[in-house]
Amino acid sequence: MDVTIKDVARAAGVSASTVSRVLSGNPKISPETQEKVRLVLRNLKYHPHAGARSLVTGSSRTIGLVTSRPGAETFANPFFPEVIRGICSVLEVAGYNLVLSTAQGEANQRKSCLDMLRSRHVDGVILTSSRLGDELIDALVSEGRNFVLIGRPADKAGNLSHPAVYAVNNDNILAAAVATAHLVSGGHRRIAFVTGPQHWVYCYDRLQGYRQGLSQAGLPLDPALVQQGNITQQDGNRAVDRLFSLPEPPTAILAMDDTLALGALEAAQRRGLRVPADLAVAGFNDSPIASWTRPTLTTVRIPVFDLGAMAARMLAGLLDGTHARPHQVILPSEIIIRESTAGN
Amino acid sequence: MDVTIKDVARAAGVSASTVSRVLSGNPKISPETQEKVRLVLRNLKYHPHAGARSLVTGSSRTIGLVTSRPGAETFANPFFPEVIRGICSVLEVAGYNLVLSTAQGEANQRKSCLDMLRSRHVDGVILTSSRLGDELIDALVSEGRNFVLIGRPADKAGNLSHPAVYAVNNDNILAAAVATAHLVSGGHRRIAFVTGPQHWVYCYDRLQGYRQGLSQAGLPLDPALVQQGNITQQDGNRAVDRLFSLPEPPTAILAMDDTLALGALEAAQRRGLRVPADLAVAGFNDSPIASWTRPTLTTVRIPVFDLGAMAARMLAGLLDGTHARPHQVILPSEIIIRESTAGN
DNA sequence: GAACTCATGCCATACGTTTGCACAACCCGT
């Protein structure tokens, strides 16, 4: 059997409570006793029982991670491992473990997340993305749970919905507007937008940014130029096919994800279009592939590692009571201009 | 406060033990009582306290994941997210949660892994890779822990070390030998091998496969043609630089990872070499980038998702006592021949 | 109607920890 705090107490000739206090660094224990207990702790290779501890303290030094992005995207671009790396880099020094939800699908994930909190008693949760009118966020708020969102809490109409929710995000609207402006500055007047499911806030926001970019340039929005699908290469292909069956095809495509941009690039070249001469293409995320395509791909770089690290830092601070700071923080993104839009 | 099993018992007019037995599906409870209790469980939104449960049962329906690969590789290729996807796909239906070790560095990870088992009482562990003479494996074996290795347990000399350890792997030796044979069949006689740190078993194995491939073709092994570094693009660059400062440079390069192959490709082209005419290049892993390079990259495809799923399946079976099957399973890999070796 | 079986559900205990409270020992100033 495992060695318990009582075994240590007996071996050290003190009471269990004393051992517990030594463990928790309680200053009211005399140095000699501390030494004595510490020695025994080491000799007996004592390891605290996290379950028992959480039973009485209510906390488990554990936080949950919900990766509510669609599976295809999750592994197609480096978002997922990068954000985890960022989170771990902070959590390691803060002394928390990370529990992953293994659930797939919206309803399952919502259930799984709430379960981590209610049953497994994780101290808090990080969500890696949000939906318009996200029910999980509603539930977490109404239960008063500690959590940080990577993204932005938005209602069904796309407006900021829970202003008190801790969130870390990049300004997707601005980023898409900047990318659109970049294409405009290349002389483009008919710019298409290829996007994913609009229930994802980040998809929605990037579309808003595109619209904003157009209107700032005084360009009309042609609904036929907005192509929506899932976030796969094949959807990128399809978008190009549809766009080029239009009476007046676009001269530039802004895709809300590199995966889509890749698909668009592929389809364009298969059609014999020269990129960027006949069609400019830009993407989002600066995935490693973006610098290997021919032509290389213009894209918006998102600080994914920092997004994760900041979220973890906020959550850890929140739990330790050391974070009274702003509820929402925006990290800067950066447009990386490469050959696929070198049309100036 | 949370609703406990006693609250349910009181509301249902039964004892706590009865509720517990209903929860665990004990057949000695009459159907009527079961219904009554189930109703109250739902009404009161009861959620079991995992900590308390693990305190008495010793198990936590949780398994740990140790990602002992170097950070650079972890996020450069899709190995990490893919293997997690595979693991989760199985664990979700088996009803386990996944705890990630957040530790970095060998010693920390070893400590963190053992800690998950001893303190957090995870029921088992999956290791995503192994070292020659891996001390973590020794420790796990000597403590009699339940774990599955993705890879192969090897001693300092590279020989199979713990034959009873559950492991799932692809045959890296064979795969590298096949890749080497492919290059040989393209007429190459001077084939270089670019590899990573030899303390990783999979690096070591792929080197063995390369040697084996050479000797099967009756070719000598020239130590100068074996370049070792870390697993980054830059190391791929450097390898080419060194290889082409040799009096007799190679006509083909086999890299043990696509990241290295990418770096090699880049450096070769910067030197004005035509690939594959002047230099053939092949990699490992079939990362998405491999089909976007010019020329596209020949590579060995590893069934990463299946590796994860199989490991999870073995571990879950092991814990439920339903797995008496083989201790070591080998999954097939496949060479994907593309332009970068189209030299026949 | 007694003895016996059997299904059903309760009691008590155990799991390993933390923590409020009590208390013993000591020091200090009077």
Add this chain to the structure above:
DNA sequence: ACGGGTTGTGCAAACGTATGGCATGAGTTC
């Protein structure tokens, strides 16, 4: 010598759950 404060340590209760053994009562058999 005495009261009043410290300082260090132990006692015991609590956290929420699972489970072996036992009590209860109904049904069965002679």
